[in-house]
Amino acid sequence: PSVASRIPLFIVMRALGLESDKQIVEAITWDPEIEVELLPSLEAASDVQTVEDALDYIGGKIIFGQPRQRRIERAELVLDKYFLPHLGTRPEDRIKKAYFLGQMAEKLLELVLGRRKPDDKDHYANKRLRLAGDLLASLFRVIFKRFCQDLQYQLEKIWDTGRAVYIENIVRADLITERLRHALATGNWTGGKVGVSQLLDRTNYLSTLSHLRRVVSPLSRSQPHFEARDLHATQWGRICPNESPEGPNCGLVKNLALMARITVGVDETEIESKLYEIGVVPIQKARKEEREKPEHERRRRPKVFLNGRLIGVHDDPHFLVNYIREERRKGRINPEVNVAYIETEYIKEIYINCDGGRIVRPLIVVKDGKPLVASEHVEKLRRGEWTWNDFIERGLIEYLDPMEEENAYIAINPEDLTPEHTHLEIMPTTILGVCAAIIPYAEHNQSPRNSYEAAMAKQALGFPCANMLLRMDSRGHFLHYPQRPLAQTKLLDLIGYNDRPAGQNMVVAVLTLTGYNIEDALVFSKSAVDRGLARSTFFRTYEAEERKYPGGEEDRIERPSPNVRGYRAGEVYRHLGEDGIVEVEARVRGGDVLIGRTSPPRFMGEYREFEVPGRVRRETSLDMRHGESGIVDAVLITETGEGNRLVKVRVRDLRVPELGDKFASRHGQKGVIGLLLPHEDLPFTEEGIVPDLIINPHAFPSRMTMGQLLESMAGKVAALKGEYVDSTTFYGTNERQLREELKKLGFQPSGCEVMYDGVTGEMYKVPIFIGIVYYQKLHHMVADKMHARARGPVQILTRQPTEGRAREGGLRFGEMERDCLVAHGAAALLKDRLLEESDRTTVYICENCGLVAYYDAISDKYKCPLCEEKAKVAQVTMSYAFKLLLQELMSLGIYPKLKVG
Numbered sequence: 001p002s003v004a005s006r007i008p009l010f011i012v013m014r015a016l017g018l019e020s021d022k023q024i025v026e027a028i029t030w031d032p033e034i035e036v037e038l039l040p041s042l043e044a045a046s047d048v049q050t051v052e053d054a055l056d057y058i059g060g061k062i063i064f065g066q067p068r069q070r071r072i073e074r075a076e077l078v079l080d081k082y083f084l085p086h087l088g089t090r091p092e093d094r095i096k097k098a099y100f101l102g103q104m105a106e107k108l109l110e111l112v113l114g115r116r117k118p119d120d121k122d123h124y125a126n127k128r129l130r131l132a133g134d135l136l137a138s139l140f141r142v143i144f145k146r147f148c149q150d151l152q153y154q155l156e157k158i159w160d161t162g163r164a165v166y167i168e169n170i171v172r173a174d175l176i177t178e179r180l181r182h183a184l185a186t187g188n189w190t191g192g193k194v195g196v197s198q199l200l201d202r203t204n205y206l207s208t209l210s211h212l213r214r215v216v217s218p219l220s221r222s223q224p225h226f227e228a229r230d231l232h233a234t235q236w237g238r239i240c241p242n243e244s245p246e247g248p249n250c251g252l253v254k255n256l257a258l259m260a261r262i263t264v265g266v267d268e269t270e271i272e273s274k275l276y277e278i279g280v281v282p283i284q285k286a287r288k289e290e291r292e293k294p295e296h297e298r299r300r301r302p303k304v305f306l307n308g309r310l311i312g313v314h315d316d317p318h319f320l321v322n323y324i325r326e327e328r329r330k331g332r333i334n335p336e337v338n339v340a341y342i343e344t345e346y347i348k349e350i351y352i353n354c355d356g357g358r359i360v361r362p363l364i365v366v367k368d369g370k371p372l373v374a375s376e377h378v379e380k381l382r383r384g385e386w387t388w389n390d391f392i393e394r395g396l397i398e399y400l401d402p403m404e405e406e407n408a409y410i411a412i413n414p415e416d417l418t419p420e421h422t423h424l425e426i427m428p429t430t431i432l433g434v435c436a437a438i439i440p441y442a443e444h445n446q447s448p449r450n451s452y453e454a455a456m457a458k459q460a461l462g463f464p465c466a467n468m469l470l471r472m473d474s475r476g477h478f479l480h481y482p483q484r485p486l487a488q489t490k491l492l493d494l495i496g497y498n499d500r501p502a503g504q505n506m507v508v509a510v511l512t513l514t515g516y517n518i519e520d521a522l523v524f525s526k527s528a529v530d531r532g533l534a535r536s537t538f539f540r541t542y543e544a545e546e547r548k549y550p551g552g553e554e555d556r557i558e559r560p561s562p563n564v565r566g567y568r569a570g571e572v573y574r575h576l577g578e579d580g581i582v583e584v585e586a587r588v589r590g591g592d593v594l595i596g597r598t599s600p601p602r603f604m605g606e607y608r609e610f611e612v613p614g615r616v617r618r619e620t621s622l623d624m625r626h627g628e629s630g631i632v633d634a635v636l637i638t639e640t641g642e643g644n645r646l647v648k649v650r651v652r653d654l655r656v657p658e659l660g661d662k663f664a665s666r667h668g669q670k671g672v673i674g675l676l677l678p679h680e681d682l683p684f685t686e687e688g689i690v691p692d693l694i695i696n697p698h699a700f701p702s703r704m705t706m707g708q709l710l711e712s713m714a715g716k717v718a719a720l721k722g723e724y725v726d727s728t729t730f731y732g733t734n735e736r737q738l739r740e741e742l743k744k745l746g747f748q749p750s751g752c753e754v755m756y757d758g759v760t761g762e763m764y765k766v767p768i769f770i771g772i773v774y775y776q777k778l779h780h781m782v783a784d785k786m787h788a789r790a791r792g793p794v795q796i797l798t799r800q801p802t803e804g805r806a807r808e809g810g811l812r813f814g815e816m817e818r819d820c821l822v823a824h825g826a827a828a829l830l831k832d833r834l835l836e837e838s839d840r841t842t843v844y845i846c847e848n849c850g851l852v853a854y855y856d857a858i859s860d861k862y863k864c865p866l867c868e869e870k871a872k873v874a875q876v877t878m879s880y881a882f883k884l885l886l887q888e889l890m891s892l893g894i895y896p897k898l899k900v901g
């Protein structure tokens with residue numbers, strides 16, 4: 001770093017304090033074959049022979065034309081502070097750095113000689129996750145450095161003036177706080193990272209959990225990065241295989257699996273000294289010993305790496321590795337320490353890792369083909385005598401990082417165990433993340449369907465928190481009657497979904513019926529909806545602050561009086577109370593003022609020309625969003641950190657399911673309501689059961705969501721028996737058992753039933769598949785999207801109608817629609833849409849020179865900027881955007897000439 005050009009390896013090594021060629025070669029290798037490969041490098045640096053010269057050489061590359069002493073000092077500084085700083089920043093650490101560099105060189109040469117394969121950068125042993133603490137630390141480091149620089153600058157400035165130094169005056173007390181706050185508020189971190197801090201997703205409890213376990217790759221989303229997006233074998237049990245967004249971020253944004261944990265890091269020095277005690281020969285000593293032996297007696301002794309740094313050798317790798325593992329299981333070494341021994345024809349390396357950021361996962365330790373965790377242990381856990389930590393402390397379960405997992409032989413099921421196995425999976429279902437964990441029978445679904453569901457589970461309305469009456473979230477949804485799914489998975493309890501569910505069990509029949517469920521639409525029972533099915537409430541909080549301005553002026557929350565500038569029709573203020581705030585339980589709609597507020601004029605001289613003398617206040621009231629309506633739910637009056645009065649108003653809106661609202665089962669089967677059919681028109685079974693929802697049979701063959709069919713049967717069994725059915729992925733009650741249960745309950749084992757047409761009362765010719773499926777109401781609702789406009793606001797710049805629902809915009813008449821009219825020759829309609837109903841303006845054009853002319857009110861004449869009063873001016877109707885184009889061309893120095901007539 002800070003050196004622009006390349007520096008020969010041997011010079012860097014020498015500058016790091018290795019005087020002789022022999023020492024340098026020792027730091028790299030003891031292998032004669034590799035030594036030979038080093039010869040060219042050695043020659044390249046042959047003219048620099050002492051440490052001083054090497055430093056001088058490097059210094060010369062950094063700063064030119066300085067005296068030798070300065071150059072050496074500078075080179076030392078760079079080597080200490082910026083070169084491999086994770087190994088230390090003191091002069092004593094240079095030897096460590098030399099050996100690290102030597103190891104890099106040896107590894108590279110081994111690759112060239114074909115003794116080693118290139119590292120797999122997608123292997124999780126080569127990846128580290130950064131957590132909040134880590135990120136905050138690096139942010140603080142940068143801010144603190146800048147703070148010190150600022151302090152130094154201030155000190156120097158004061159010193160120059162010769163005044164006394166008062167530390168209180170020069171330290172900017174809020175600088176660090178402010179910078180930290182800014183980074184957290186914007187998500188812009190040091191090193192150009194963006195989106196580090198995000199607004200926590202509170203759609204439902206699951207989306208919050210999932211958001212907190214998200215893993216974001218720094219790779220750019222615009223490049224393909226196929227390998228990085230693919231599932232890697234080492235993601236097993238660490239990263240959810242299903243939960244990842246579709247589109248540009250696919251495979252780059254991931255989610256932790258249920259049991260995965262991230263290491264926080266253990267002090268490395270402690271581990272290092274322990275290793276030396278166990279018999280690791282420090283690398284410098286080891287290399288010297290080998291060197292003294294004749295070439296043919298040299299052996300390749302197993303290298304020991306601690307956190308990627310070569311620290312020494314050990315003659316009995318199996319002993320060392322087993323010793324560390326045993327000590328860890330006995331609790332004498334931190335459970336975060338992982339060790340792996342990699343042996344190939346040429347390579348014998350022991351890797352010991354104790355750094356933070358590795359994803360580790362727990363596994364049951366197996367000895368002689370028997371798992372250490374026995375049923376009595378589980379019994380103790382069940383009785384509450386033991387906790388998870390007891391299993392870790394006793395070495396029954398241990399956390400493995402991806403590197404150590406390379407040494408492990410893991411059985412998935414206890415019955416597969418053989419004496420060779422080292423570990424046993426605790427529960428294979430936990431390879432899933434929180435969102436995929438709620439899917440019943442996920443193993444029966446086509447994989448993409450599970451990914452869709454993992455994405456949709458985050459949009460389901462539910463019960464995000466229990467203190468909603470006290471909260472003032474900027475917006476939120478609540479489902480009125482959330483239910484636990486009848487088809488349970490074991491993981492629902494573990495993640496707390498059963499306490500905060502996000503959906504309802506619905507009686508679902510599979511048939512086309514009216515045909516209003518084509519293309520994934522759903523036919524809902526209107527009566528079920530009237531009884532409260534899938535009913536929810538939407539909350540939005542509005543807030544206004546009384547800001548203070550310089551000069552003693554301040555905002556006032558009050559009913560604006562009619563002489564305030566910008567006063568609107570009295571109608572919109574009708575709900576305001578005496579204090580200028582809406583009354584609770586008032587029914588409000590878009591445009592109504594919720595908090596009345598007036599502010600001082602922006603500039604002292606503002607409006608003076610036109611208005612009566614005296615200071616006029618502006619109206620800056622806060623009004624309800626366009627297109628929304630609701631009932632004022634709560635008003636909160638408080639103070640901001642600066643002591644300004646702050647008013648928050650929460651508005652609630654009841655959402656009864658209506659045509660177009662979106663629903664989804666837990667199998668990626670989404671759809672919108674196509675028809676609300678009254679109870680009496682719906683089909684019924686022999687027992688009089690009427691479905692809540694009717695899904696089209698075409699939803700199944702191509703999607704292959706067998707899980708939903710099984711869930712339907714499981715739900716039916718559960719409802720009939722009055723107990724939950726376990727549908728955990730890989731473990732759930734299987735199809736055969738479900739069929740038997742149904743049979744025992746007196747139903748068709750297939751899940752089908754004879755049904756009757758609700759309108760005619762005739763029996764259907766085929767039995768209909770009917771059961772209970774857990775459906776989620778997603779937060780895409782028609783009430784939030786429905787939009788139309790006749791007249792409304794226009795953009796100031798182009799005078800065209802605004803865009804988007806939030807701005808009360810028009811519906812876009814795009815280029816494809818335009819082409820359509822052109823093709824039909826519908827010229828009048830085209831003109832009407834694109835000109836008359838858009839940005840039509842009248843512009844005066846000078847017939848003489850073709851420039852835009854203007855009307856001079858003083859002399860009551862049309863004038864041209866070139867021809868002045870002689871101009872013959874014509875009125876031309878054109879698009880305002882075109883007028884803008886003419887003027888922009890003029891600003892570029894181009895003369896756009898319009899020929900009139």
Ligand SMILES: [Zn+2]
Pocket residue numbers: 846847848849850851864865866867868871
């Ligand atoms: Zn002219």
